[in-house]
Amino acid sequence: MKHHIPESYLAKPIFTLFLVVCLLWFRIEPADAHLVNLFAWVEGDTVYVESKFSGGRHVNKGKISVRDSRGTELLSGATDEKGEFSFKVPEKTDLKIILIAGTGHRAEWTIAASEIQVPASGKKPVPEEGATLNRIIIGIGCIFGLTGIVAYIRKRKKK
Amino acid sequence: MHISEGILSAPVLISGGALAAAGTAIGLKKLDYDRIARAGILAAAFFVAALIHVPVGPSNAHLILNGLVGLLLGWAAFPVILVALVLQAMLFQFGGITALGVNTIIMALPAVLGYMVCSPFLYKRSALALSAAFACGFLSVLLSAIILGLALVFTEENFFEVSAIVVMAHIPVMIIEGVITAVCVSFFKKVQPAMLPGPSKQKLM
Numbered sequence: 001m002k003h004h005i006p007e008s009y010l011a012k013p014i015f016t017l018f019l020v021v022c023l024l025w026f027r028i029e030p031a032d033a034h035l036v037n038l039f040a041w042v043e044g045d046t047v048y049v050e051s052k053f054s055g056g057r058h059v060n061k062g063k064i065s066v067r068d069s070r071g072t073e074l075l076s077g078a079t080d081e082k083g084e085f086s087f088k089v090p091e092k093t094d095l096k097i098i099l100i101a102g103t104g105h106r107a108e109w110t111i112a113a114s115e116i117q118v119p120a121s122g123k124k125p126v127p128e129e130g131a132t133l134n135r136i137i138i139g140i141g142c143i144f145g146l147t148g149i150v151a152y153i154r155k156r157k158k159k
Numbered sequence: 160m161h162i163s164e165g166i167l168s169a170p171v172l173i174s175g176g177a178l179a180a181a182g183t184a185i186g187l188k189k190l191d192y193d194r195i196a197r198a199g200i201l202a203a204a205f206f207v208a209a210l211i212h213v214p215v216g217p218s219n220a221h222l223i224l225n226g227l228v229g230l231l232l233g234w235a236a237f238p239v240i241l242v243a244l245v246l247q248a249m250l251f252q253f254g255g256i257t258a259l260g261v262n263t264i265i266m267a268l269p270a271v272l273g274y275m276v277c278s279p280f281l282y283k284r285s286a287l288a289l290s291a292a293f294a295c296g297f298l299s300v301l302l303s304a305i306i307l308g309l310a311l312v313f314t315e316e317n318f319f320e321v322s323a324i325v326v327m328a329h330i331p332v333m334i335i336e337g338v339i340t341a342v343c344v345s346f347f348k349k350v351q352p353a354m355l356p357g358p359s360k361q362k363l364m
Contacts (some may be wrong), residue, residue, distance in 0.1 A: 135250040136210065140203045142246055147199030154192045 036062075038107035039097045042089070042115050049085040051107065058083030062101035069094040092116050121152050160223055160329075161209075161247070161262050162310060164255030171313050176260030179241065182267060186237030189248065197354060198239050201228045206243040209253060213332050220332045226299030227340045229270025230277060230292060231347075233356055234321060236270040237263065239268035261310050278356055281344065289341045296340030300333040301326065 032069040036059060040049040047066075051059040062079040066087065074090045079099070089095075167175075190198060207221040229236040241263045247253040252264045273295040280291035308322030347354040 061341075132210070132251075136207060139206050139246040139250050143202045143206060143242060144199055146242060147192070147195055147202075150192070151195045 036099065036101050036105040036107045038097065038109045040097050040109045040111055040128070042111060045089050046086055047089055047095065047111060049079070049087075049097055049098075049099075051079055051083040051085075051101070053101075053105070057099045059099065059105075062099050062105075065098045065100070066090070067096045067098065068098070071096075089116055160220070160308060161244075161254030161267065162258045162265070162307065164257050165284075166314060167258060167261060167310060171310055172257055172261060172306040173222070174263050175258075175262075175310065176223055179260035179263035179267070182234070182237040182263070182271070183241055186234045186239075186267075189234040190232075190238065191235070194353070197308055198232060198235055201232060202239045202243045204228070205240060206246055210245055210251070213335060217237060219297040220328050222332060222336065222339075224336065224339070225266045225270040225303060226273050226296035226336055227343055229267070229272075229299060229338060230281075230295045231275045231354060232270075233274045233278070233354055234271055236274070238268045240267040240270065244300070255325065265303050265306045265310065268306060269299040272302065273299040274356070281355055285345065285348070289345055292344035295337075297333045297337035300329055300336050304329050 036051060036053050038049065038051045041045055042048075049064060051062060053059065058081065059079050060081050060083065062083070063076070064079060064085050065076045066074045068091070069073055074095075075087060077085055077086045077087065092113055093116075094113050095116070097109045097111070099105075099107045099109075101107070180201070205224050205228050208224040211222045213220050213222065225236070225240065228239060232239060241259070244254060244259055244262050245256075248255055248259060276298075277291040277295035281288050283291075304325040305322055307325050308318055311321050312318040344355070
């Protein structure tokens with residue numbers, strides 16, 4: 001005997017919508033947790049590093065490795081509880097900062113040698129907003145979902 | 160064009176909220192529920208338009224599309240724009256939740272006024288209809304800029320200066336929106352008259 005979902009369930013748009021919403025949440029959570037953002041800027045003779053996961057949590061005790069343009073490690077360390085790390089500029093070269101935050105999270109940031117040569121004008125770069133496309137899709141999805149709900153309620157009222 | 164959180168004083172925020180609530184109530188009453196999909200599509204268009212920055216001119220303004228939304232939806236522009244603004248505030252930090260009412264008024268009121276003035280011309284000769292559509296797109300943004308200046312008058316004091324800056328910054332946007340609105344209307348007239356407001360409904364039914 002074949003098992004099948006009663007047709008009445010599938011016919012109910014609300015039920016379908018509920019499923020879609022559930023799926024959406026399940027999709028978003030892990031996707032969020034797998035992005036780690038790293039950014040660094042020079043102020044005077046010190047390089048400041050900040051890091052966090054895209055969900056907003058700080059990277060606690062993430063391993064930091066600073067390398068020059070040839071890939072030789074100049075220094076290493078770990079982020080504090082706030083996901084921050086700072087170090088004195090070891091030499092005027094391109095600095096490649098690599099963060100390894102465990103369970104497959106890795107991010108890089110490169111500071112060009114030219115940025116280091118002008119120590120006075122240390123500017124904090126604006127962190128890139130990576131998930132814009134995601135948000136656009138979420139927004140449009142919400143609007144269409146809402147439209148669907150209103151249309152559905154109207155249809156039921158009419159019957 | 161979005162006013163951020165923590166700029167306006169409480170009376171301005173509250174009166175903006177009250178006006179927006181009233182407009183939304185009227186809009187929900189007048190919303191054509193048989194053509195709800197139209198409202199949804201326009202809400203999505205409005206939602207995304209704010210992400211398109213116009214790199215011309217002194218400041219970087221973005222598209223608003225309130226003229227198009229208003230011209231096609233009339234009073235229903237209020238709930239549609241409100242929904243899109245809520246999502247913009249939550250997902251992109253444009254404006255803010257407390258400034259939602261004021262922002263809704265800034266963008267939806269000119270949309271409704273544009274509809275009242277321009278929509279009667281949509282079924283006239285095509286040159287007239289196109290100019291009306293252009294005017295609607297153009298004037299809606301202009302009016303939004305002026306209302307924005309008005310909302311800021313209680314905090315900034317020099318209304319004319321603020322308004323002038325906002326209007327100047329939005330001149331390229333006004334022209335672009337006028338063109339977009341005109342192009343959309345001429346397209347809908349030819350291809351999808353059901354998108355247009357008013358008389359097409361009877362034709363359709």
